[in-house]
Amino acid sequence: MKISIDEKSGFCFGVVNAISKAEILLGEKGKVFSLGDIVHNKVEMSRLENLGLQSVSYNDFTKVMGKTMIIRAHGEPPLTYRMARELCIDIVDATCPVVAKLQKTVKKAWKQMQEADGQVVILGKRGHAEVVGLTGQVDEDAIVVENLEDLRQVDFKKPIYLLSQTTQSLELFDEVKAEIYRRAKNDNITIHDTICRQVSNRNPHLREFSKQFDVVIFVSGHHSSNGKALYEVCRAANENTYKIEDGTELRGEWFENAETVGICGATSTPKWLMEQIATAITTL
Known part of the structure; x- marks a missing residue:
């Protein structure tokens, strides 16, 4: 059996940056806090x-008073920084540069729409950390849509400024854009494609990667939105695609008639874990 690991899978730049900062701080301080899991894996x-990182929630802020806390790659709303300052928490900001730029863009879009009596529309997953950070830039005065059906919230008689969560599907963004243009009652429409290409370019790559193998093992945390989306891309290209979080979930029957196996993963999946999975498959 030949096992191949996708060279383009694994951490995106934003996650690499956040984990690198965490490792440096842990080496210096021994114990550091992160607001939420620093990576969905x-x-x-x-x-x-095991190195000393402790994940905390908003309810735990008083426990972090006077200590060091990392803001993960997803970013946070301004309220988080204000709360941290009040509690003398030392913030280390590991917000992905692409997300940080998008936060500024959302604020500019909101000001533009305020002057035009319009609406900011963000394609994204409600409750996702990045989206919470984006809507928090404008005191929640933005419409979040997850699909075409959610466009019912939009007043098509007013100006519209469309943006997107960085990890959204390009295909879905194009569908939403087309539907807005179709239903708009005026021509004051601004479309700003803010999808990260380092993430979106994985879709066509993984589609082709998955076609090359008898079996595909997609490695991802169960709570990773990016992982769920990329898994579906692989599954559509190869029905013998299986999603796992670690080697304990592997099943021998998946490989009974397989001569080739491809291993790939989400932007939150470490390369070392995919290598570990490859070793685990050979011992089944």
């Missing part, structure tokens, strides 16, 4: 926790 989080 249970196995990688376990590794970092």
Whole structure:
């Protein structure tokens, strides 16, 4: 059996940056806090926790008073920084540069729409950390849509400024854009494609990668939105695609008639974990 690991899978730049900052701080301080899981991958989080990283929620802020806390790659709303300052928490900002730029763009879009009596529309997943950070830039005065059906919230008689969560599908963004143009009652429409190409370019790559193998193992944390989306891309290209979080979920029957196996993963999946999975497959 030939096993191949996708060279383009694994951490995106934003995640690499956040984890690198965490590792440096842990080496210096021994114990550091992160607001939420620094990466949506249970196995990688376990590794970092063993080094001294502790994930906390908003309810735990008083426990972090006077200590060091990392803002993960997803970014945070201004309220988080104000709360941290009030509690003398030392913030280390690991917001992905692409997300930080988008936060500024959302604020500019909101000001533009305020002057035109318009609406800011963000294609994204409600409750996702990045989206919470984006809507927080404008005191929640933005419409979040997850699909075409959600466009019912939009007043098509007013100006519209469309943006997107950085990890959204390009295909869905194009569908939403086309539907807005179709239903708009005026021509004051601004479309700003803010999808990160380092992430979106993985779709066509993984589609072709998955076609090359008898079996595909997609490695991702169960709570990773990016992982769920990329898994569906692989699954559509190869029905013998299986999603796992770690090697304990592998099943021998998946490989009974397989001569080739491809291993790939989400932007929150470490390369070392995919290598570990490859070794685990050979021992089944």
